[in-house]
Amino acid sequence: MNILFDLNHPVDVNFFKNAMLQLQEEGHHIFIIFRGRGKLEKIVRYELAMFPIEKIGEHKKGFTKKVMAQLHRDYAIIPFIKKNKIDLVACFGPTSVFSTRFCGIPYLAFDDDFEYKIPFYHANWFATRHIFPDFIEFSNSKTYKFHGFKELAYLHPNYLQTSKQVLEEHGIQPNKYVFIREIAGVSLNYKDSTSILSKIVEAVKKKGLEVVLSLEDKDVKEKFSDDCIVLEEPVSDIYSLMYHALFAISSGDTVARETSLLGVPTLYTGGREMVVNKALVDLSVLDESTELTFILDWISQQESNKKEKMQREVLHTIENEWDNTTSVILKHINDFT
Known part of the structure; x- marks a missing residue:
């Protein structure tokens, strides 16, 4: 066929x-x-x-x-x-x-x-x-x-294998960095999104963490290259980079679900209300907000013990329910x- x-x-x-x-x-x-x-x-x-x-x-x-x-x-x-x-x-x-x-x-x-x-x-x-x-x-x-979820076509444990080798390539250690995805305002469904990326990066750096940054709009790369590890596509083993992050912040809904399904506490800042995200919000692995005050407070609360517990709970749900x-x-x- x-x-x-x-x-x-x-x-x-x-x-x-x-x-x-x-x-x-x-x-x-x-x-x-x-x-x-x-x-x-x-x-x-x-x-x-x-x-x-x-x-x-x-x-x-x-x-x-x-x-x-x-x-x-x-x-x-x-x-x-x-x-x-x-x-x-x-x-x-x-x-x-x-x-x-x-x-x-x-x-x-x-x-x-x-x-x-x-x-x-x-x-x-x-x-x-x-x-x-x-x-x-x-x-x-x-x-x-x-x-x-669509993302379990490739993040299901039957297929996904993570390693720490890609972390060595970028000079970072597990749970010592944050994964951030910023979507450009190109697609119609993101046309009203507002970028607050600079303030997010500043808050993460004050917490003593590195920033691994995935940008859809490469025109702003130079603005963040001094403070962040800016990824270049295609990225080698990007899901291992997501998996080992302490937490993740994404203005794109797909990446927000990806990091959530990897058990990484995630904040979605894209501003779209999507019914497909609700199960992850109910599982407490995904939070949603576009308010800067909430975002900065959320960043300050993230700790490694929360992530470890969350990864166990998400894996159990994937294997037994989804x-x-x-x-x-x-x-x-x-x-x-």
Whole structure:
């Protein structure tokens, strides 16, 4: 079977990678397309070099430009599907659903962002199956649900192995640094976020901790390079860097869930209310605030004994309550093989 994976964000690479490798072992032919955006091309070609890869389309800023670029990309995907005799397309979201529907083949849309209404309903209306966590209450004849998080496609203990080697490469020690992710105000769903990064870094440094900083907007790198370890993508073993941090702060919701699922106390500062985050908030591994006073107070309260307890509790929950999301992906694809 010829299976096409359409990747539009860096996290899509991790989300599908284990499923791709398993499907290839089973004798299926894997094809990858991606939309040009930031460091995505570098990450895709680094992580998935074993598969044929083609770049189609570019990421644009602004609603109108996004829509036009997406329609143009859908049109460009049609000849790719026909040329390679694709039997099924899987994507996180709806970004190639029109071209797939035109070609008359199944489209599996995975999702977890109910609050971002336009792409959510776009996927639901046109996909063959719309697959997302059961924390989202929306349902109809196309929806299929699982109990867990997209991030457990790659952070589940069946797949994830952490080490301390990457810490040595950066000259840091476990629990002696903080992992911070700052999202640029490019995507529509982050357009109202306000950066308070400088004050956060200052508070962390006063606590005697190093700062490992992941920036989406590389234009501000020089501003923080003297006080922080600024990562360059693709990052070697980034999840080990997250796992060994004393705590994490992220304005991006995906990274906030990733560090939370690694049992690292996390503060999400992106300002979006997302139902998919609620289970992690209820587990007390994830806090949410955009208020500087709260953030600085939260930073002052983080200690290593809290993290150790939290990692045990999160691991127990993953192993006993939440789904292995790669198994979910494979189940839905295999339904069509």
